[in-house]
Amino acid sequence: xxxxxxxxxxxxPWSGPSAREALDIALAGGAFxxxxxxxxxxxxxxxxxxAQQPASLQLKDLAANLQALPMFGVEKLFVCAxxxxxxxxxxASLSLPVEVLDDAALAALIGRYDQxxxx
Amino acid sequence: MNALTVGEHHIALDKDGFLLDLQDWSPAVAEALAERExxxxxxxxxxxxxxxxxxxxxxxxxPATRPLIKYxxxxxxxxxxxxxxxxRLFNGTPAKLAAKLAGLPKPTNCI
Amino acid sequence: MTTLxxxxxxxxxxxxxxxxxxLLGTDDAILLCGDAVYALRAGTAPQQLLQTARLQHRxxxxxxxxxxxxxxxxxxxxxxxxxxxxxxxxxxxxxSWL
Numbered sequence: 001x002x003x004x005x006x007x008x009x010x011x012x013p014w015s016g017p018s019a020r021e022a023l024d025i026a027l028a029g030g031a032f033x034x035x036x037x038x039x040x041x042x043x044x045x046x047x048x049x050x051a052q053q054p055a056s057l058q059l060k061d062l063a064a065n066l067q068a069l070p071m072f073g074v075e076k077l078f079v080c081a082x083x084x085x086x087x088x089x090x091x092a093s094l095s096l097p098v099e100v101l102d103d104a105a106l107a108a109l110i111g112r113y114d115q116x117x118x119x
Numbered sequence: 120m121n122a123l124t125v126g127e128h129h130i131a132l133d134k135d136g137f138l139l140d141l142q143d144w145s146p147a148v149a150e151a152l153a154e155r156e157x158x159x160x161x162x163x164x165x166x167x168x169x170x171x172x173x174x175x176x177x178x179x180x181x182p183a184t185r186p187l188i189k190y191x192x193x194x195x196x197x198x199x200x201x202x203x204x205x206x207r208l209f210n211g212t213p214a215k216l217a218a219k220l221a222g223l224p225k226p227t228n229c230i
Numbered sequence: 231m232t233t234l235x236x237x238x239x240x241x242x243x244x245x246x247x248x249x250x251x252x253l254l255g256t257d258d259a260i261l262l263c264g265d266a267v268y269a270l271r272a273g274t275a276p277q278q279l280l281q282t283a284r285l286q287h288r289x290x291x292x293x294x295x296x297x298x299x300x301x302x303x304x305x306x307x308x309x310x311x312x313x314x315x316x317x318x319x320x321x322x323x324x325x326s327w328l
Binding site for chain 2: 027033061064065068072073
């Protein structure tokens, strides 16, 4: 049985490589059928904001790529309630079907996985 | 440099035979790329290439094998979206070869 | 399962430490290394945050990183590299806040 891995993505989408790296780990792991979860917290929740238009930045479209996670078998997607509220985002209008978790639930979530990495 | 001639057009390819400029793709280009691989494109091939182009349109990336199978099953049904069918059509390496013929970038998460 | 959270960024530059404290399980611990040891500076907001969290025997700092930065605090238990390794093994997993 492969070890389960939780990837915590906590950087904003368009300013540095962290958000892209977290997604690449998730897509690669999903392609190899690893039991994966992904948690968006802190500025990472901005990756899930609706109606982003990155074309003007001439970057690979991270927002579109994120939509592929369920196709790659990564369906356990979580978001930190505190981070979402703090940034004025509506949990109901995020761009992926995510489970919204409070702090206590986040601690329990991390406890359930064999391995955790935070990017 | 690796290149393909279709009619009067010279089309640049990378070392693995993928289009350097995705805008160069056309059905005629797909036919020419398939010929280099020893494949004559049938309607069964074409529907998968259309599915792949749809995948890229939606997600802006090329699928690995598992997502290709899943997405094809979603669009064409499980009798088309399965590993034996896709392997038979695309010489046993569907994610890589079908992406090439559909004019997509080389898949990165692929064995 | 227990987790050792390893933080190496300064708490004055970002919110890794604050976020980590929010999701810290009751049997989890934090190891501060690199610039993260600045969190132990007396009279600062991060140090207050750590004090309030009451992390007796669950807060560690890499001794040489603290010494290099003139941090001398009793709030965290000082560990050397062998003790760091021992800690990593004592917990079920290590979460590095990269």
